[in-house]
Amino acid sequence: MSRRRQRLIQRRKTLGFSQEKLAFAVGVERSTVVRWEGGEREPRPWQRPKLARVLEVSLDELDEYLASQVNEEPDAERLVFALRNPAAVDLVTVAHLAERVQHLTAEYDTAPSASLLADAGHCHSQVTLLHNFAPAGRIRRELCISTAESATLMGQLVWDASQRRDHAVSVQYFDQAISAAREVRDPILEAHAQLRKGFVALYGTKNTREGLRLCNETAMVGRPASSVLTGLGFLHVGEAYAMLGERRACEGALGAAEESFARIHKDDEAFHMFSPTQFDRLAGSCYLFLGVNHRAEQILTRSARSLVRWRKSQSIVLGNLTLAYIRQGKLEEACGTLHEAIDLIEETRGGGGLNIAFTGGRELAPWRHEPWVQEISDRLFALMAT
Template sequence: MVARRRHRLIQRRKMLGFSQEQLAHQIGVERSTVVRWESGEREPRPWQRPRLADVLEVSLEEVDELLAAQVNEEPEAERLDFAMRNPAAVDLVTVAHLAQRVQQLNAQYDAAPSASLLADAGHCHSQVTLLRGFAPNGRIRRELCVSTAESAILMGQLVWDASQRRDHAVSVQYFDQAISAAREIRDPILEAHAQLRKGFVALYGTKTPKEGLRLCNETAIVGRAGSNVLSGLGFLHVGEAYAMLGERHDCERALGAAEESFARIHNDDEALHMFSPTQFDRLAGSCYLFLGVNDKAEQILTRSARSLVRWKKSQSIVLSNLTLAYIRQGKLEEACGTLHEAIDLIAETRGGGGLNTAFTAGREMSPWRHEPWVQEISDRLFALMTT
């Protein structure tokens, strides 16, 4: 008899964010065992099923459903199409498929131009929100609330980036939608993440550091309930808000609180995927740049820029900030080389944060606008703007 893949089991694993290896580690088996379970070649042993249920956050009866042979398994697209026509009939398999799609789009965010993701992300978000509106209370609605919050946060980021950080109102609407969905299911992690993104709009978009200070402080408070990562990120941006206001003492106090939160991070932190060891330096460098301590900003940002190869949008912001630190110290040759690096990354990713900061650096080079090297940079920035 030909073994049939257990698509429901696969979708449940993916919906919870586990790779086959991670699921195997949680249960205490080899990855090859999970592969055989999912391919339909083997059954979990009776003593393994309770642990499988715990890890997948389902009952033992639901484990049986996940393992059941699916002789007439419909293609995912057909199941989703049926659910969109009959939203009250949505099932966990379709919910898992949409959750996986949201995760895939999120994974593309840092490497792809935001405008190129908008159509797919918007379509996915509209599907999730429609189904959530019809879903009864229970597991299906909870999972759809999670996907609504995650896809709304992504849409807020994409809209803001694609508008070169000009469309503040629509971005905030998406973040508010995420906060509402997170509060419905009492998820402090998603709520704090959306709150943090609203803080970014206040700090870098509307340029209202006092409002950014309030929002990021709320992030730190809400994040404490479940994540040292988010609490630390909140404090980091509280420090940046104080730096924008010229308050060095309060800024450094907030940076210290961020360090303390990061020091308490454990591997089970639900927001661990949002943490990078480079984040502290990245924001601390930005803080000292705002405070006018340019030599210290240069030292920190140089260290951060070389550690951000995987995060191209973030690296473009750091390199643009480093350019500003060089310009303000009169190090024009270094500034020129760093800004060219930033422009290379921005041309690839179209990151709104890097683009805005690079334009700021370009404007600060205007005293030397008749120099050939400045004219070359101006031409490259103009090309970015026109495309």
Template sequence: MAAKRVRLAKRRKAVGLSQEKLAERLGIERSTVVRWERAETEPQPWVRPKLAAVLKVSADELQSLLDDVTVIQAAPSERMNYMLEHPSSADLVAVAYLHERVRQLDERYDKVPSTALLGPAGQVHGQVKFLRENAANPRVRRALFEVEAESATFMGQLTWDSSQRRDHEAPISYLDEAVHAARQVGDACTEAYATLRKSYVALYGEKAPAKGAAFAAAAAEVAGPASPSLTGLALLHVAEGHAMSGDLKACEGALKKAEAQFDRVNGDDVAAEYYTINEFNRLAGSCFLFLRLPARAEPVLRTTAGALGAKQKSQAIALGNLTLSLIRQRKLDEAAVSLHRTIDTVELTRGGGGLNLAFAAGRELREWRHEPWVQDLNDRLLALVAAI
């Protein structure tokens, strides 16, 4: 089941604050505000007086807002089993159940290896497609297309990650499916995000920067009228494609356009949580690395790696890139510490991006392969291979 603090969110909006702006006023991450409004966590005692002041309520009124939790019941498994046996009778309650299952699995993405999510996510995706193909009610079919667009995008993400970014065909197939489903219901954000993930496969899997930049530019165009956050994120990957091609001027131009999107983000932007200053800095640091500017990359990546603790797969990527920037500046003691941290994070998540960067850093240490500290790192990397 899911829960929401509807009145808390309404009060925030009533005082004219987005989740991002409220987080800034309180000196916390936006994700913390999201968890409060989803009734997943409670504000810590130290922040409550400031929160009450910003929301212009008393301490008692704040407690009342926090206590008012709306619980959304998911359909029980018996009902779902009935729908799967009689798919023409699928209703919006079944759709809500499946949508909630996709959301729950997606929330676990940064906490567990993708291989652990692939089975359950595949099962849910199959159920969504089956019901959508057989549902008699047009409204239900439309709603199932919306869920299918999200679940297919997630499956594309999981299959690529689980293959350690080696399998390009299956992820693209799922992402194409997501684009098709999103277009059936005019969901520009999901269409743009699925297209953006196709750019990831081109950039990091196929090593095709022009193709990746083209997909990212297409995603930005689709997202433009609907989501400044998603537009900005897509433009960051346009910049990265240019950086991989060695085009500094085009890269900096795309970064500038991406940065300008921050001014357009508001509380109604459904993708705002994906486009934060941390994500901007992570991609900017990656761009500087591709452009052979490790000294420019290092401070940005160092700050970002420290701020991404809650997003461990993204943190592993930032740490891996930070390690590369340090090696290329021959700051070897710091590079060793950073690579150990990268491996620590990858051991928990098995994220393909962080794993690939950890091995890339290991390869760049070959010059010092006879040093005991490098041998220790190589032992850890070999153990990582054995555990996959």
């Protein structure tokens, strides 16, 4: 049974750190902090001095925090009681669920979506039930936040696990997240769910004008609170314009995104959603849509090699780079990057990368009798079968 380091968690909260901010201060991923606190992993020897300094404790005290684990069973008992008596839910139970949502969210970029779906769905149903019965006040506010976060995660997982086919259910989850975020007037959570809803329009239903509207709205909602979400909104506005073939408007939106990213501060609440590779990733996609394939190749090549930690995103970039190569007749290069993309898709089962890989496979159809194309086709067929 998992044993969580409650004293370590409490020390972090006492100093006012979120998991994201502690991870940034120590120089690790948020998922690493989640695993430290969950008792799943030990800080490496070279990480301990910096972690101790950030938490303002001695190394001996840090060892005590790491050694002091509390079985999750008491929290589980509280949760069972709260689910049977929703109006009696307390802050300890709410915090337990919030940590669970954050843990699952941290796993999203590394684990196959289908493998997370059952746990995330179970957690979301618990959060939603308690939210529906919670009295006004702090408890309801905290449950609103968890509802928005878990609904956004569920929308992402359902869409990925369905290989970006189940648009309606995903949008229902994103709408639930937006509603919960608006209840507590949280522009970060609202803009994030709005952005994800925009992705469904852009890449799922192919309603580019609706995607453009939703991504513009993301930028407007996020602007007062987060340069990260404002920049991400403008990035996808640029991509929508590129899909429509409007290069000038696309480059204007990319410029607005770049300006927003230049204003990012580490205290931005959405800082964990930002990576320095995002601009190149989307700019490369834009030039691919605009048919400027040599420019897309330059940008995507640079981006692909910088995305080692973000496996699902890297598979999408490699898929797009494959398309840029094919459209320039660089078939040997296309073969290499498509195999790399498939390697990552086999690991993560990311729906975005999978769809682009199949597009690459279709564009290689004129060379289908070549042995190397047949090998790629076999790998894509195996992905489809599983």
